[in-house]
Amino acid sequence: MRKLGFDNDKYLRMQSEHIKERISKFGGKLYLEFGGKIFDDYHAARVLPGFKPDSKMKMLLQLKDDAEIIIAICAKDIEKNKIRSDLGITYDLDVLRLIDIYHGFGLYVGGVVLTQYSEQPSVTAFEQKLQNLGINVYRHYPIENYPLDVELIVSDEGYGKNDYIESDHSLIVITAPGPGSGKMAVCLSQLYHENKRGIKAGYAKFETFPIWNLPLKHPVNLAYEAATADLNDVNMIDPFHLEAYGITTVNYNRDVENFPVLNKIFEEIYGESPYKSPTDMGVNMAGNCIIDDEVVLAASKKEILRRHCNYLVQQKNNKKKSNELYKIELIMKQLGITSADRPVVSAALNLSETTDAPVTAIELHDGRIITGKASELLSSASAMLLNALKALSDIGDEILLISPTVFEPIKELKIKMHERDTSLHPDEILIALSICATMNPLAKQALEAIKGLKGCDVHATVVLSDTDKETLRKLGTNATYEPYKKNDNLYYN
8 A cells, every 4th residue: 555645635625725815815816827737747746645646737627717728838949849858749739738638627728828939930830820720829029138127127118018818717827838938927927917907916826846834955845956957946945035024935046036036026017016035926735735754755765866867867878977967966965865775776686687687676565576577578567567466466476367379479460560679568468468357367357456556666777668668657657777778779779
């Protein structure tokens, strides 16, 4: 049974109520800058066991009658064909993907804002594409000396030149395909336009991490630093909050550094600032929903170690040690942790050393370590998967779950199709197991145990194929790899 450290139901209640309170504070209309992922927030799910990857989406759905989504995308990112590393798609395609998903949940998407628009041909073409699809598009333009020239910014030649987004919803969520898309600027521009029209509206920021009411060096907050090592984010004490209230809270460097300028912009728009600190701007209630700090501590440390593994793989490819890797190793030293603190790592490496074969290991929620080694028939991930399902179902190692009459045709087909790797991958194993489950009760029993793999720690002694990685991801496991290829191929690796 997986130990929980976070009360998700409490979070949904508290978070939605807190946002409602913030809407009321500003007279019934709030622009909410939404950092991070609204759905599929697997980082939060890993460091806060009990947090559901779609928790923030469920929270928004509680407010959907009052909410609309606005997606911001930077024109420069469209021009450069910037790619989301986790999905392998460009930011402009991700905008379309996000719209589909929000529509699928029944959320209203009010439109797309093209920030930093300078009549770039590729951006104009994307704008036309969106309009042809019936999507509202708004242009926001570069402002010289942004964000320092506050007088220019808060004028008809600054925010005033931007398209105004009309909305009669009380909650306008500003989101984006990735960082640096201009979400905050969109919010502030709207506040300027709303104020000119005599409409009361406010701004708030929703960032899950760092968690403002946890200690600066709490592993949850350090795990956030590890996750954003490439962005150079640093957690720090909010000096403005400490001065205003005498209370120590945590924020990250960009918000703290930008607050004096942001505060001045608020004063220019409203006449006075509604906030005394960056922490004041936030609405995150996650820290109030941790129910077992020890569970959260352990989960966060494991996440840092997994991030370290990922950067080791990147280093192997880049042939040099990155600043990101140095940063994570420093965090590991602060916490006194090493790769040995993940039992799956030593288990996989030890078996690989004795068998001279690639090995994948998984740590089940009851603490058992299950391994699988590569063979001509199975990849190491496939062998591990079968062994783990047997262990979860109390089925003996000697029992064959998949009949050779099912295995062999799949193998023969791969040979006929001239596949370079004819060993069976986890997705193929699951299909074969599903076929056998129609006739074999034990196979059916093993297949039903698949939900027990969710959230389990996995480690492989070689970088697995993309197919293996994707299947392990879909199963909900947290997988890492040693920075070694299984062969010397260049293209096929």
